[in-house]
Amino acid sequence: MGRHESIKLKDSTKIKDALDQAREAAQELHGRISDAAAKRGGAAKADLESISQKAKATVESVKASMGAQHEATKKHLTDAVTNLEAAHKHAAEGLKSSGQAFETKIRQTLADARAGVDEISEAIAAKRSAQSKKK
Amino acid sequence: MRNYIAVVFDNSSKAYEALHALWQLDHEDEITVHGTAVVHRDNLGQFQVDTKETHPALATAVGVGIGALLGALAGPAGAAIGAGGGAAAGAAAGGVSGLVADAARSDARHQAGAETGFVLGDGQSALIADVSEDWTTPIDDKMRSLGGTVYRRARSAVEGDVWYDEGYYPYGYYLYPYEYVPPYARYYDY
Numbered sequence: 639m640g641r642h643e644s645i646k647l648k649d650s651t652k653i654k655d656a657l658d659q660a661r662e663a664a665q666e667l668h669g670r671i672s673d674a675a676a677k678r679g680g681a682a683k684a685d686l687e688s689i690s691q692k693a694k695a696t697v698e699s700v701k702a703s704m705g706a707q708h709e710a711t712k713k714h715l716t717d718a719v720t721n722l723e724a725a726h727k728h729a730a731e732g733l734k735s736s737g738q739a740f741e742t743k744i745r746q747t748l749a750d751a752r753a754g755v756d757e758i759s760e761a762i763a764a765k766r767s768a769q770s771k772k773k
Numbered sequence: 774m775r776n777y778i779a780v781v782f783d784n785s786s787k788a789y790e791a792l793h794a795l796w797q798l799d800h801e802d803e804i805t806v807h808g809t810a811v812v813h814r815d816n817l818g819q820f821q822v823d824t825k826e827t828h829p830a831l832a833t834a835v836g837v838g839i840g841a842l843l844g845a846l847a848g849p850a851g852a853a854i855g856a857g858g859g860a861a862a863g864a865a866a867g868g869v870s871g872l873v874a875d876a877a878r879s880d881a882r883h884q885a886g887a888e889t890g891f892v893l894g895d896g897q898s899a900l901i902a903d904v905s906e907d908w909t910t911p912i913d914d915k916m917r918s919l920g921g922t923v924y925r926r927a928r929s930a931v932e933g934d935v936w937y938d939e940g941y942y943p944y945g946y947y948l949y950p951y952e953y954v955p956p957y958a959r960y961y962d963y
Contacts, residue, residue: 664950665950665951668950668951669951669953672825672827672831673825675827675828675831676825676826676827676828741828741830744828745828745830745831748831749946752946752950753946755950756807756808756943756945756946756950759805759806759807759905759950760805760807760905762805763775763805763807763905766802766805766905766907767905767907769802770907
């Protein structure tokens with residue numbers, strides 16, 4: 639992420655599970671894309687290369703977190719994977735485009751990543767809600 | 774339950790303290806935060822949303838989205854014009870490009886200012902957030918301890934508004950899905 643000082647990482651005392659890690663990966667992906675959107679020309683394209691790879695890695699992270707989750711949580715994570723795969727696809731297409739088409743791809747990538755983060759957060763909310771009802 | 778909240782403070786430093794506190798509640802598993810932003814209204818009634826420097830089109834989109842959300846939080850009268858007026862509210866964010874977009878829509882800015890005034894008064898700052906919460910106590914207690922006033926509206930109610938446009942992304946998508954504090958935040962206070 640280009641401006642690390644602007645995003646505060648969570649305090650590290652909590653043990654993060656796979657779902658937390660997937661969410662952090664997706665949040666970082668969104669941050670990188672929004673930073674890239676502020677750049678122009680070659681600099682933005684260079685960022686998009688790493689964004690495409692990061693999107694792919696985030697998809698794997700979400701898939702790895704799906705193991706022992708409830709059905710409601712899994713549904714959100716499945717939707718997150720769909721959104722993040724779309725982010726990967728649009729970032730890859732952006733690498734082959736230029737001008738207005740390139741800007742459109744960045745915006746699509748950002749929107750896909752945002753939707754992906756939201757689905758992971760929904761999955762976490764569903765999990766926390768289920769756990770609080772058990773207490 | 775998924776809710777949109779606006780927590781109003783008399784200065785921006787408290788709003789940023791609240792931003793951190795809200796994400797801390799998420800970290801403690803008390804709530805789940807889907808997105809946040811800090812907005813200000815200066816003593817002339819002009820809005821500013823703290824965002825990253827970004828492409829002008831994105832700055833305007835953020836303005837429309839957050840402006841619509843502010844309108845929705847203000848209730849029926851505010852929401853009716855929120856999306857249009859919000860273009861100015863948020864386009865003032867961060868960069869020079871945003872200010873250009875803002876200047877082009879000064880008429881809408883005036884309208885938004887009038888309609889959302891009871892949520893955010895002149896000289897005040899607000900934390901805007903999209904959250905999932907099983908009960909409202911954690912946020913209410915924490916924000917009250919910081920001196921904030923909490924306004925809350927269910928996301929389902931906002932989406933049920935007759936003027937809600939499904940062509941938009943959900944309003945909350947324009948909020949940052951992590952704790953974002955602009956580098957310049959410590960340099961000003963309203």
